[in-house]
Amino acid sequence: MALQISATNPEHPALLLDLPWDLPLEEWPDEYLVPLPRGISRHVVRYSRAGDEVIAVKELAERPALREYELLRDLDRIGIPAVDPLAVVTGRTDADGAPLESVLITRHLGGSMPYRSMFETTMRPATMHRLMDALAVLLVRLHLAGFAWGDCSLSNTLFRRDAGAYAAYLVDAETGDLHPRLSSGQREYDLDLARVNISGELLDLEASGALHPSVDPVEFGMEICARYRGLWDELTRTSVYPAGKYHYIERRIRRLNDLGFDVAEMQIEHASNGDTVTFVPKVVDAGHHQRQLLRLTGLDTEENQARRLLNDLESWMATQDDYAPGDPLGARPEVLAHRWVREVFRPTVRAVPPELRGSVDPAEIYHQLLEHRWYLSERAQHDIGIETAVEDYIKNILPKARKTLQPTAE
Incomplete structure (x- = not known):
């Protein structure tokens, strides 16, 4: 069988042809490899x-x-x-014509870390709680979309910093x-x-001495269940309110927004006796603050980063002379938002030397600078x-933190 490359982008096959597909992945020379930590x-x-682009190449059977x-x-x-899928390479053979396994190619997720590399220094329990939160949100999002993972684990997840969370x-x-809808089972x-x-x-990790002594592995395994069920219930439960109390529905929607979700479709029913109203979120989409920030500024960030940047943007807009909500002569929020990106966000991030910034994305750098300003103030x-x-x-923070800001070579 001839070598075949199926790719999402027509430019990728030409870029991939130079890789040594006639060698098993374990035998690829160092000149073709990028030293990043692997799970x-x-x-x-x-x-x-x-x-x-840095790519992840995984060897497995064709089907x-x-x-x-x-x-x-x-x-x-x-x-x-x-992770973004880029290509599948099939029809591989070695120099003697013997068949080799196919490979799946995905784009490396910049700034991400496998959980084991995060435990190279003992991780504090508070940070582990944030990992459980992030994994619970991911699992809920998958289930809302009808995707049954079948192997949810820390090993099958990558984590990125997200404004103090992950x-x-x-x-x-x-x-x-992938199904139209998942059953409870x-x-x-x-x-x-x-x-x-x-x-x-x-x-x-405990057996290798890499786990904080106060962490109980079994209890942390149970924690993902509790965090998942709490979030799932908040996103999907049916609420019954007294008739006329429509602000209760708005309050419920705002609470979902605070969790980072939009209610894209809802069902509202009046009781036959007219005393109560039943509210059910039918379609819930994650990324409430991401979409709001992207619409205003064009910045594409993680959800918590977007929430933090929106807060800073709103504080900045309130200081502008031409900001007058409700005044048709005042500057529109979109105009001010782009001015904030041009005059505040970009100059602030660019003031940090790239060699010190490492792989940390601009939104996370800006968040860290805001945190540092708050601490100094x-x-x-x-x-x-x-x-x-x-x-x-x-001068005082980035040089010390540089090793933790950049992925270490394996």
Whole structure:
């Protein structure tokens, strides 16, 4: 069989042809590899480069490779946080003509970390709670979209910093299935697998001495269940309110917005006696603050980053002379938002040298600068200004934190 490359972008096959497809992935020379930390996988995985992009190359049989490729494309179409599928390479043979396994190629998720590399230094329990929150949100989003993961675990997830929290991305969709809707049994099966897998992964870390002594692996495995069920209930439960109390419905929607979700479709029914109103969110979409920030500024960020940047944007707009809500002669929010990007956000981020910024994205850098300004202002008992905060951050914080801001080589 001739070598075949099926790709999402017509430019990728030409960029991929130069890679040594006639060698098993384990035998690829160092000149083709990018030294990034890898998680545990049942398959051989290596990072390489295609043009200007870093790619993850996973070796597996042809049928599951093609299936996972299509599943990842489906997840991308419905807006689920997962790695981007780029190509599948089939028909590989070695120099003697013996067949080699196919490979699935995905785009490396910049600024992301597998959980094991995060435990190279003992992780505090508070940080682990934030990981559980991120994984619970990811699992809920998958289930709302009708995707049964079949192997939810820390190993099959990548984490990115998100304004003091983390955002979780699905890495391995090999065992997944997409349905119009999941049953309670399908969701509970996924949740039970997550509990068992996470407890087992943490027990491995405990055995290697990489787990904080106060962390109970079994309790943390149970925690994902509690956090998942609490979020699922908030997003899907039916509410019954007294007739005429429509502000209760608005309050419920705002609470969902605060959690980072929009109610795209709802069902409201009046009781036959007219005494009560039943409200059910029918379609719930994640990314409320992401969409709001993208609409106003064109910045594409994680959800918590968007929330933080929107707060800063609103505070800045209130200081502008031409900001007059409701005044037709005042500047529109979109105009002010683009001015904020041009005059505040971009100059602030560009003041941080790229060599110190590492792989951290601009929105996360800006969030960290805001945090540092708050800390310095609290210490000084007055607002020290963003310029002073940037100078102090570059001089005293970034040089010490550089190793943690950049992925370490394996």
